[in-house]
Amino acid sequence: MGNTYRIKDIAKMSGVSAGTVDRILHNRGKVSEEAYKKVNKVLKEIDYQPNLIARSLALKKSYRFIALIPLFAEGEYWAELCNGIDKARQELFSYNVEVERLYFDQYNQQSFDELIPILEQTDYQGVVIATSFYSSVMRLTQLLDQKKTPYVLIDAFIDKTNCIAYYGINSFDSGYIAGRLLYDQINKTDNIVIFRFTHKGDVQVTQEIKREEGFRNYLLEKDFGGNIYTVLLEANDPNKNTAILDNFFDKHKDINTGIIFNSKAHLVAQHFKQKLKQFFLIGYDVIKSNTIYLENGYISYLIAQRPEVQGFNCIRALFRHIILKEEVNRINYMPIDILIKENIKYYNNYI
Known part of the structure; x- marks a missing residue:
């Protein structure tokens, strides 16, 4: 229903100019707090749903997410998680979302530390972090906080961070x-x-x-x-x-x-x-x-702990937070599944 409303319709209902509505919908330029409240009230009342694909293509805006992942061989745990990341990337291709992986050695903290200067010099809008090394992750998240860059944690939750979301088991x-x-x-x-x-x-x-x-x-x-x-x-x-x-x-x-x-x-x-x-x-x-x-x-x-589901949802969380401007749940615990030889063959059915 919301997509049938034009900018001039929303402007008339809000009592503001069409230019003001355009600036609010496309998050560009300054508007007064009073105008923002008026327009936002109308948007909620009509359940306005913008055509995000058209918007992102029209503005030629692209989004780059970076995932810091341990280096893996095919068939290992992190390969499964990256399969989920790739599925999310494919789903969000039309929104001009790109996902780049940066790898570190999960048995060498220095290899993680060497990625931090790279991130300092790189342009991106969101980050996924495998929280292997506590002190290094804390240093990186402080950097991201300073840059006001949203990030999602996977592998283990660290409560002293400002992550927008965590996906993994308790x-x-x-x-x-x-x-x-x-x-x-x-x-x-x-x-x-x-x-x-x-x-x-x-x-x-x-x-x-x-x-x-x-x-x-x-x-x-x-x-x-x-x-x-x-x-x-x-x-x-x-x-x-x-x-x-x-x-x-x-x-x-x-x-x-x-x-x-x-x-x-x-x-x-x-x-x-x-x-x-x-x-x-x-x-x-x-x-x-x-x-x-x-x-x-x-x-x-x-x-x-369903790594593919984790990988998919961590990218979706960044997308929802950054592009859709939606609120995402901060703590997202995966089921703790217990597998024995009698039930393993059914584990991935219907996932």
Whole structure:
């Protein structure tokens, strides 16, 4: 209905000039607060819906969003998230929206820091940030706040930022749930192990920290009396990892339960398969390599968070906020999905 109203119709209903209405609708030039209130009141009354495609093409205005994403190989978690970003980009093509990705090494905080000067010198209207490194993300968001550039967080929510939206699971709660899943499989005094992949500079990823906090919190509430060991592995050195794992289990033959708080569970499960070792392992993220080990029993549970949905919605949130001028929900928690080999084959149906 709103699209049948012309600018001169709205001007007449508002009691202002057509030029004033034009400036308000196209967000150009100054108008008085009184005129703005009059026009806005009429727009709400007639449920005015502008033709945004026509407007953006007529003004020849383009929008550039930048996504800071960890470098990935095909089939990994971040590849799934980027599939969602690409779907949103394709959907918004008619609105002159472009999305550029800047990559960093998720095991090297310096590689993230090196992107900040690039952003200082780059023209863009919105940013998506994977919040891997807390201190670096805080430094970047302060820069974006100064530039009044809207940004969306994914991976882990950081409450000391002015993000317009966050998409992802509640990291603490997902770890808490993982604690319950694991605790149900052990005796109160059994020993367990946390597998952790090391990062350059010995910096833990924000999301993994929060997941581990939730996990340990659950065990603490249950007065867990066993020991929690930590095994440090390297993402790109399988031979070294084999030696590390062999050495650990030679010393701790009683341990047959553990968890890893990221998508690398398949690298640990591969070791157990090679050694024909029975082990109860909880991991994160439904990627192909993890799914294989879930189906053959070397991963017991996967906790999933729908990365493609996250990627799609983070770009849509910037679009709605910047172009449609709509209010978006700030906290958008994904479902915390628990997958086992009996239900994994149905997981992506109807999504």
